[in-house]
Amino acid sequence: MTTAADRLSNTLSALADPTRRAILARLMLGESDVGRLAEPFDMTLPAISKHLKVLEHAGLIARGREAQRRPCRLKAAPLREVSEWVAAYRQFWEQRFDRLEDYLQKVQTPRQRKGKSHGRKGK
Amino acid sequence: MTTAADRLSNTLSALADPTRRAILARLMLGESDVGRLAEPFDMTLPAISKHLKVLEHAGLIARGREAQRRPCRLKAAPLREVSEWVAAYRQFWEQRFDRLEDYLQKVQTPRQRKGKSHGRKGK
């Protein structure tokens, strides 16, 4: 049995590689085969083949067969889960919970600081 | 120099671990320290300490100092980049570009296929 967390971990680690993200970006333009997908990269075909296998195993691409070519096409369904996961954190980067708060803490003169002192050294 | 792709890769690989995502989820409820964060997990403190270092290095948490404790708090800014990246793919899981299209291709009789020919042999 595959839990949702496992699938999400799998999706995210597949996405963590810039080569694989570039491949997905390219597949947004339409399906392509291994040789064409490999062209932009400074690595060998087996390396690309491995990346494609990772993407396929993560459900991010599907592959057909057409003569010798193995056309790949984008399967974005797992990205929906990523989107839903990250959406839960939206409030934390939108609503002054993040950098804005830090910025205000720095901009305000120390005398108006409320809350706990952080033992700032004078010097 | 850190490129945007590097940062995104770094963020995504930090998020690819379920323990680290659980820690972030917990920090949504408010800041906490290492010991408390470690409690739900069946692993040692150094392991949690490493996970926190990864999260900190990815800019996903910030850490203070309060007596012996090292309170951690969520920093969601990098998640915004993730959200923006994945948003580019939204159309592919929302608008019949994904599984629906596959379904239709299978259901339709081959003779009504439109669009670029891929050198389909008449069989």
Next chain:
DNA sequence: GTCTTATTTCACCGAACGGTTAACAAAGAG
């Protein structure tokens, strides 16, 4: 000072990762 609490650093370990080269396989072309 010593003791306790909280956390990190160190040294190690096995497994997974991202790449290579070389050999293999599948399918059309001659």
Next chain:
DNA sequence: CTCTTTGTTAACCGTTCGGTGAAATAAGAC
């Protein structure tokens, strides 16, 4: 059949990852 094209598999290699136990550090309590 052989030849070429396309892609995968196999074996290997160095690095990173996620964990451990043990020692070190930091700061308050006594």
